Amino acid sequence: MTISEETAAQAGEVPQGATRVLRWILNFLTYGANSRPGEPRVPFYRHALFVRISHWVNAGVLLVMLMSGLQIFNAHPALYWGKSADFDHPVLSLTAQYDDKHNIRGVTQIGPWKFDSTGTFGYSDVDGQPAVRGFPDWMTLPGAQWLAMGRQWHFFFAWFFVLNGLLFVALALRSRHAQRDLFPKKTDFTHLPKDIVQHALLRFPKGEAAKSYNGIQRLTYFAVIFVIAPLIVLTGLTMSPTLDAAFPPLLWLWGRQTARTIHFICAFSFLAFFFVHIALVLLSGAGNGIRSMITGWWYLEKTGGAHE
Amino acid sequence: MSDTSPKTSRRHFLRGAGIGAAFVLGGCKELSQRPWVQDTLISAEQLTKRVQRLFAGSQALAPEFAKADIASSFRANGTTMPATNDYQAHAAGGFKDWRVEVTGLVDRKLSLSLADLRKFPSRTQITRHDCVEGWSCIGEWTGAPLKLVLAAARPKANAHYVAFRCADPMDDLDGDGIPESSFYYESLDLVEATHPQTLLAYQLNGAPLPVANGAPVRLRAERQLGYKQAKYVRRIELVERFEDIGGKGGYWENQGYNWWGGI
Numbered sequence: 001m002t003i004s005e006e007t008a009a010q011a012g013e014v015p016q017g018a019t020r021v022l023r024w025i026l027n028f029l030t031y032g033a034n035s036r037p038g039e040p041r042v043p044f045y046r047h048a049l050f051v052r053i054s055h056w057v058n059a060g061v062l063l064v065m066l067m068s069g070l071q072i073f074n075a076h077p078a079l080y081w082g083k084s085a086d087f088d089h090p091v092l093s094l095t096a097q098y099d100d101k102h103n104i105r106g107v108t109q110i111g112p113w114k115f116d117s118t119g120t121f122g123y124s125d126v127d128g129q130p131a132v133r134g135f136p137d138w139m140t141l142p143g144a145q146w147l148a149m150g151r152q153w154h155f156f157f158a159w160f161f162v163l164n165g166l167l168f169v170a171l172a173l174r175s176r177h178a179q180r181d182l183f184p185k186k187t188d189f190t191h192l193p194k195d196i197v198q199h200a201l202l203r204f205p206k207g208e209a210a211k212s213y214n215g216i217q218r219l220t221y222f223a224v225i226f227v228i229a230p231l232i233v234l235t236g237l238t239m240s241p242t243l244d245a246a247f248p249p250l251l252w253l254w255g256r257q258t259a260r261t262i263h264f265i266c267a268f269s270f271l272a273f274f275f276v277h278i279a280l281v282l283l284s285g286a287g288n289g290i291r292s293m294i295t296g297w298w299y300l301e302k303t304g305g306a307h308e
Numbered sequence: 309m310s311d312t313s314p315k316t317s318r319r320h321f322l323r324g325a326g327i328g329a330a331f332v333l334g335g336c337k338e339l340s341q342r343p344w345v346q347d348t349l350i351s352a353e354q355l356t357k358r359v360q361r362l363f364a365g366s367q368a369l370a371p372e373f374a375k376a377d378i379a380s381s382f383r384a385n386g387t388t389m390p391a392t393n394d395y396q397a398h399a400a401g402g403f404k405d406w407r408v409e410v411t412g413l414v415d416r417k418l419s420l421s422l423a424d425l426r427k428f429p430s431r432t433q434i435t436r437h438d439c440v441e442g443w444s445c446i447g448e449w450t451g452a453p454l455k456l457v458l459a460a461a462r463p464k465a466n467a468h469y470v471a472f473r474c475a476d477p478m479d480d481l482d483g484d485g486i487p488e489s490s491f492y493y494e495s496l497d498l499v500e501a502t503h504p505q506t507l508l509a510y511q512l513n514g515a516p517l518p519v520a521n522g523a524p525v526r527l528r529a530e531r532q533l534g535y536k537q538a539k540y541v542r543r544i545e546l547v548e549r550f551e552d553i554g555g556k557g558g559y560w561e562n563q564g565y566n567w568w569g570g571i
Contacts, residue, residue, distance in 0.1 A: 076441035083377055084436055085443040142340035147440065148564035149340045152349035155571060159352055241438045242531045242570030245370045246363035256436060256444050 031299070032285030033202040039301050044211060046298035048175060054168040055293055061164060062270060064157045067141035069267055070134070071150030077122075077134025079264055083255030091261055094134035096123040104132070158236065165229055181213050184222050188215035204284045207301045224273050232266035235259040350566070357568040364570070366499045370530035373434045373446050382447045382512060384520035385439055390476035390540055392486065398475075403524035408508065410457065412546035413467035418460060422524055425510060428452035428460075433505055439534040440565065449528050451509030455502040458546070463498075467546035470501040471553045472527055475540035478559055494538040494558040495567075496529055505530040508541065529569075535560045536569035 027037040047055075078093035080086055093109045094117070106122025108115055119125075124136040126144055137143035141153055172178035188195075195215045198204075205214050213221065237243045238250045238259035254262060281289045292298035339345050390396075398406050403422060410418035432450040439445075458470070474492040500506060507528040510517055517523040522539025529537050536558070547553055557567040 072442065076439070076443050078443075080443075083373065083444070084379060084446045085383075087383070087443070146340065146564075148560075149346070149349075151440075151566070152346065152352075152564070153340075155356060155566075156349040156352040159355065239438070239442075240360065240571040241370060241436075241533060242360040242364045245368040245531045246360065246365075248371055251371055256438065260442060 030285055030287035032204065032288070033283050034204050034206070035285065035301070041299040042302050043297045044300040045296050046211070046292045047296045048171075048177065049296065050168065050171040050175075051177065052293055052296060054164050054171075057160065057164045058168075061157050061161045062274075064141060064153055065161055066267055066271060067139060068150045068153035068157070069263075071140040071142065071145075072147060072154060073264065074134040074140060074145060075147040075150075079261040080257040081255075081261060082257050083251075085257050092264075094121040096132040104130070162233060165225075165233075169225070182218060182221050182225065184218045185215070188218050191215050192219070199280075202283055210298075210300055220273065220276075224270070228266050228269050228273075232263055232270070235263040235266065239263070346564070353566045353568050356571055360568075360570045361499070364531060366503065368531075370435055370505055373436065375434065375448070377446045378434060378448055378513060379445045382437075382521060383439075383443065383445045384518075385441075385534060387476035387478075387492065387539065388520040392475065392477060395475045395540065399519055399523065406524050406542075408525055408541055409543045410461040410546075411543060412471075413464040413548060414458075414546055415462035415464060416460070418457070420457070422510060425452045425457070425508060425525065428456045431505070431507055432511075433507075433528075433530070435505070435528070435530045437534055437537070440560075440569075448511075448513045449507060449509040450511035450514070451507035451525075451528060453504065454506045454508055454527070454544075455504070457508060457544075458502065461546075463546050466548045467498070469495050469497055469547050469550060469553055469557075471495040471545040471547060472538040472541050473543040473545060474538050475542045489554065492538060492540070492559045493554070494527070494536055495553045496532075496536065500529055500532065503529070503531065532569035533571075535565065 023037045027035060031039070031041075077095065078085075078087075078090040080089070081091050090109065091111065093107075095107050095109070096104050097107050099105050104118075104123055105116055106118040106120065106124065108117040108121045117123075120136055121134065123130060123132055125131070126133065126137045131145070133145060140150065142149050169178070172182065192215060199216055204210070234250065235254070236259075237247075238254065239256060244251055244256070250259075253259075288299055406422060408418075408420045408425065410420070429452075430450055431453050432448060434446060434448045437445045437447060454470075472494045473488060474494075476492045477486045477490050478492050479486075479490040496506070505528065508525050509522075509528045510525050512518065512521050517526060522541075525541045526539040527537045527541055550557060555562045558565075561567045
């Protein structure tokens with residue numbers, strides 16, 4: 001008996017319609033948009049222990065890295081392209097300016113475009129007091145302006161980000177998880193347009209096809225793990241003056257200010273990935289997905305069959 | 309920092325996972341205020357320093373740039389005019405009577421005028437100044453390699469750190485008679501202090517150092533962040549132990565910044 005059936009049985013007089021709505025909601029939260037309540041399922045061991053541990057370690061570490069990174073950014077809330085800073089021509093800046101009526105406004109500038117972002121970027125409240133600052137306090141660690149502490153958080157957890165990432169990649173290669181599930185296949189590219197349509201229609205792979213990642217997952221996870229993560233580490237290292245002396249090739253790739261800008265873009269790529277990831281986890285079955293990332297076990301439709 | 313032994317600092321480092329959990333459970337606002345959190349986080353500094361030193365060694369040079377890369381105006385940060393009558397009198401007089409003293413654990417104490425500093429074989433380098441805030445600026449510096457100045461003072465064998473005492477008061481005081489402890493100071497270990505690009509610079513872009521950039525003499529330590537590169541240097545003191553420098557090794561270090569300024 002499923003939970004929803006139990007609930008319905010206990011509340012004998014609940015009308016049939018309400019029971020069905022409840023069952024549908026519970027099923028949606030557990031198995032996602034593309035599933036039927038009461039479908040028979042079998043447990044399938046989907047995520048190895050090292051995948052689960054490194055996933056959650058990474059989730060926590062990335063949160064600290066992002067928020068402390070925005071604190072560091074706030075010490076000079078502008079980005080440039082090149083070896084050094086061309087202060088008059090930032091690629092992006094979050095500043096505050098007086099308007100015609102002598103009110104302070106937060107101004108976000110991206111390239112040649114400027115827009116008013118008062119309350120969020122450039123000028124926002126800290127503990128109820130308006131303050132000139134790049135990102136608002138709820139996005140930074142620590143919340144108040146405190147560069148020294150932001151750096152401490154960032155440079156401590158950076159070690160865990162790198163070690164966790166290296167350990168994951170080493171174990172993923174050794175267990176052939178990377179080769180099997182993460183490295184894109186030729187067909188992932190050719191099937192991409194069709195896969196995007198299927199995803200947009202919330203028709204996720206089922207049964208046998210859900211045992212490995214689908215094409216979009218492979219391409220995305222590959223990009224995040226093997227492109228964006230190394231890039232954010234390398235651009236981070238480039239910002240260290242000592243490491244620039246140790247490894248001049250870092251600067252053949254990009255100037256320090258360019259590296260800072262790419263570092264920022266990578267950070268927001270992680271954030272964008274996070275939002276899409278959460279949305280797809282919710283749509284494809286939050287309960288099943290989260291359970292599989294905690295216990296390893298994923299409940300697969302017995303009948304199988306891909307979405308085609 | 310040297311007030312924590314490697315052993316306790318390793319133990320601190322291992323507490324990282326604990327902080328991660330506390331972060332998620334306890335919220336983050338007050339966490340940054342807690343001494344144990346601060347101690348744990350700063351324990352990564354020793355590891356960072358060791359690994360960076362391992363790769364950079366004592367000789368790897370900071371990148372040098374072309375004339376075309378020099379910034380049209382070099383950004384000044386921190387103090388731009390030391391607020392003492394003494395300094396301002398020196399500035400008005402073109403720093404004719406300015407002396408840079410070399411003291412502490414040396415066999416021969418020095419008191420060098422600008423003319424004396426210019427007698428050392430000079431080095432000119434176009435380098436990138438990296439501020440802890442995140443921006444960078446490129447300028448051409450000329451000065452006396454600190455290594456040669458230190459050699460002239462003949463450091464004793466037990467001298468391990470070099471402290472730079474500066475002329476800009478950091479507490480909001482005016483007039484003279486300010487205790488030395490309220491002036492800007494910084495410190496380097498001997499590896500960084502005797503690095504080939506570490507200079508007592510007296511010129512920026514071919515002209516005498518402007519007051520805003522540290523006239524008449526500032527430190528250039530090109531593998532470190534800007535705050536390590538003390539401006540308005542008036543005394544260089546060689547000491548044995550880190551504790552002898554005072555505080556946490558520098559003005560900004562006392563405000564919670566890392567002594568290791570390579571990152």
